[in-house]
Amino acid sequence: MTIENEKALITREAPPRRTKPPQRRRRPTDYLFTGARAQLFKEAIEDYPDARRDDLALMRKYLDPQPGEHVLGFGEGSGYFCRAIAEAVGPTGKYIITEPSPELFCNVPQEVLDLPHVFTEITAVEDIEFPEASFDKAWACGAFHHCPNQTEAISRIFRALKPGGTMVLFDVFQGTPLARHFDASVARYCVTGHEAKFMSEEFAHTLCFLAGFDESKVRIEEVPHRFCFDSEWDMGTFIYKMHAMIRPPGTPEEQIARTLTSLKEHLAVERQGETCVLHFDQKALIATK
Numbered sequence: 094m095t096i097e098n099e100k101a102l103i104t105r106e107a108p109p110r111r112t113k114p115p116q117r118r119r120r121p122t123d124y125l126f127t128g129a130r131a132q133l134f135k136e137a138i139e140d141y142p143d144a145r146r147d148d149l150a151l152m153r154k155y156l157d158p159q160p161g162e163h164v165l166g167f168g169e170g171s172g173y174f175c176r177a178i179a180e181a182v183g184p185t186g187k188y189i190i191t192e193p194s195p196e197l198f199c200n201v202p203q204e205v206l207d208l209p210h211v212f213t214e215i216t217a218v219e220d221i222e223f224p225e226a227s228f229d230k231a232w233a234c235g236a237f238h239h240c241p242n243q244t245e246a247i248s249r250i251f252r253a254l255k256p257g258g259t260m261v262l263f264d265v266f267q268g269t270p271l272a273r274h275f276d277a278s279v280a281r282y283c284v285t286g287h288e289a290k291f292m293s294e295e296f297a298h299t300l301c302f303l304a305g306f307d308e309s310k311v312r313i314e315e316v317p318h319r320f321c322f323d324s325e326w327d328m329g330t331f332i333y334k335m336h337a338m339i340r341p342p343g344t345p346e347e348q349i350a351r352t353l354t355s356l357k358e359h360l361a362v363e364r365q366g367e368t369c370v371l372h373f374d375q376k377a378l379i380a381t382k
């Protein structure tokens with residue numbers, strides 16, 4: 094190519110800038126927890142109100158919500174922890190419940206929603222826009238693996254925390270029996286499938302580092318979640334509903350039986366006296382700003 098030709102290339106006018114296509118904000122229906130998935134999740138919690146009793150104790154132990162604190166919860170549509178957190182922070186505190194699925198949000202008890210210190214917002218965690226340094230604590234259980242942009246999500250949580258504030262995320266981690274249960278069974282049989290981003294411990298630390306957390310104030314702990322039932326059949330029914338394992342054809346009984354078989358394949362099930370215990374161990378990512 095001659096020098097003239099090269100110059101011509103360099104000085105050639107840039108093509109007119111193409112305008113960016115309008116960014117579509119995700120609709121709540123883009124999320125998994127709609128239709129049968131939301132309905133069956135709700136039924137699982139209503140039909141077996143004691144199955145997750147240990148979860149409340151674990152939330153109190155790790156999140157430890159105190160009177161007067163400002164707490165942000167995300168992916169809280171099932172409503173399971175909402176009453177306990179609202180009562181713990183009390184009228185001098187503030188509790189903001191966020192959830193992307195309006196259908197699941199319906200499960201937050203009305204008496205909790207009516208409390209003057211409880212506020213709600215339909216949003217995914219990666220879209221939260223709270224003023225900087227608003228919260229003492231941020232929290233979620235089993236929601237973070239659904240978040241498509243985890244880097245953005247942790248950055249926004251970090252920004253929303255006050256200095257000294259703490260983020261507590263209970264979630265499924267890579268390489269655990271629970272991750273195998275979700276990947277081998279839930280992803281296969283759940284009516285919506287289960288595309289999920291389970292963190293490795295390394296990635297969790299990296300996310301916190303990128304968001305601005307001091308790494309000496311980040312830790313990951315095993316959380317011994319247990320679900321408790323009167324019988325194995327109840328256990329199978331609860332998980333069948335909680336994970337909406339209705340994708341392949343069959344009667345509900347056949348679908349519950351299949352759920353039970355795959356549960357026993359991937360997770361520990363044991364009898365403790367009269368109680369049938371399913372070990373559903375997550376890990377806690379705890380980071381202080």
Ligand SMILES: C[S@@+](CC[C@H](N)C(=O)[O-])C[C@H]1O[C@@H](n2cnc3c(N)ncnc32)[C@H](O)[C@@H]1O
Nearest residue numbers: 126168170171173194217218234235236239240
């Ligand atoms: C397995 S459920 C757990 C619900 C509740 N935390 C509990 O423990 O019962 C997962 C939750 O994460 C929510 N979720 C899905 N994508 C999300 C996102 N991007 N940001 C926040 N929450 C999300 C779902 O709508 C659902 O409420």
